[in-house]
Amino acid sequence: MTDGRGYSTKIIRLESGERFPLMVSRATGLPDAQVCSYSISQQRTGSINSAKREVDSLCLLHEWLDKQGIDLTQRVESGTLFAPHEIDMLSEWMRASKKEPRSIRGTPIPRAVKADTHSDRLGWTCDYIEWRTAPIIHRASTPAHAINLRARLTEVREQIDSLRRSGRKGQREALTDEQREFLLAVCRPDDTRNPFKPETRYRNFAIVLMLDELGTREGEPLVLKAAEDLRLHGANPSIVIVPRPNDPDEVRRKPPLVKTMGRTLIVSRVLATVLDTYAMRHRAGLKGAKRQPFFFMGTKGDGAAMSLDSVYDIFEVLRLRFPEDLPADLNPHKMRHTWNARFRQRAAELGWKDAFRDTVNNYLMGWAKNSKQSVNYSHSEIVKEASRILLDLQGKIEAMA
Incomplete structure (x- = not known):
């Protein structure tokens, strides 16, 4: 189980060997039926590690809901979902780290998670809210009610997305x-x-x-x-x-x-x-x-x-x-980034066409046939080629000056 307050994530192992994450109430020891259904429908084909992190985020969401006295089912069915100030509060809640607070002159200072972790938590939370809302929209009593629900859900998604920030500072460079x-x-x-x-x-x-x-x-x-x-x-x-x-x-x-x-x-x-x-x-x-x-x-x-x-x-x-x-x-x-930079350089030396190079790259890395991941992993070689052509162009300008 993971550390937490009202809820924790428990990984169970089925007879088939499959691992499955459950959100469990610490008070009752029972799993949450809605989160369990969500995991079954949305996470069965993915990585158990990713599924666990997502359920960890849903534990945080439900702890915040309990703290605020919010009934998520009632909010979803009514179509009100969350007010802008509530989303701001939720965002700050998702920023908190589970590590022990720092102590500065005897005053505990809560730790914050990295920007990428905060962004992932908000994204998973929004996915779950959309999943909870989808059946309500499907069985809406009137078309107008369904339209209003979709519009409110879009507003929530846009506000949550506006609060997500990536901590990544550019591409990871290869080894020299x-x-x-x-x-x-x-x-x-x-x-x-x-x-x-x-x-x-x-x-x-x-x-x-x-x-x-x-x-x-x-x-x-x-x-x-x-x-x-x-x-x-x-x-x-x-x-x-x-x-x-x-x-x-x-x-x-x-x-x-x-x-x-x-x-x-x-x-x-x-x-x-x-x-x-x-x-x-x-x-x-x-x-x-x-x-x-x-x-x-x-x-x-x-x-x-x-x-x-x-x-x-x-x-x-x-x-x-x-x-x-x-x-x-x-x-x-x-x-892995270093390997891809070396691969791209060698492919250029062999005169491979881009399409053929990417097909081979995708196979060797285990990516899907039409994946564009090679662009992300070949950043170092792209930078090197960009610098080379800039110097070449600058040399031509200097010759003209």
């Missing part, structure tokens, strides 16, 4: 060539600068190398199964990334998920050798290795699969140990 070379060098198990414990060096190197070489998401190495998804021998070694949203083998508290489409990826001889070395010389000696289906394991001696937090810890250790050589925002997703 020097930073990437340094990162791969210090992660080598035999490098004297390697900051990791001997028992984790091969595992961590394999993960960093996989992120660098294949551009996978941070959770995708963790869903690989030792007996099914690694083909490390033969002429063309490869790994298979398979979406398993309701995998009965998955028991991790924060299950890593394949958010994108499945795919088979050819790996280099170097990566295949590192993975094979980890499997034969390191993983095989861990307690419970034969029973653990997932390839990458933790090192606590309990036979558990490696967690997402452990992946993030790899990059935190690297950032703290080498602040002069690695960027302060080094993380698994930056590796």
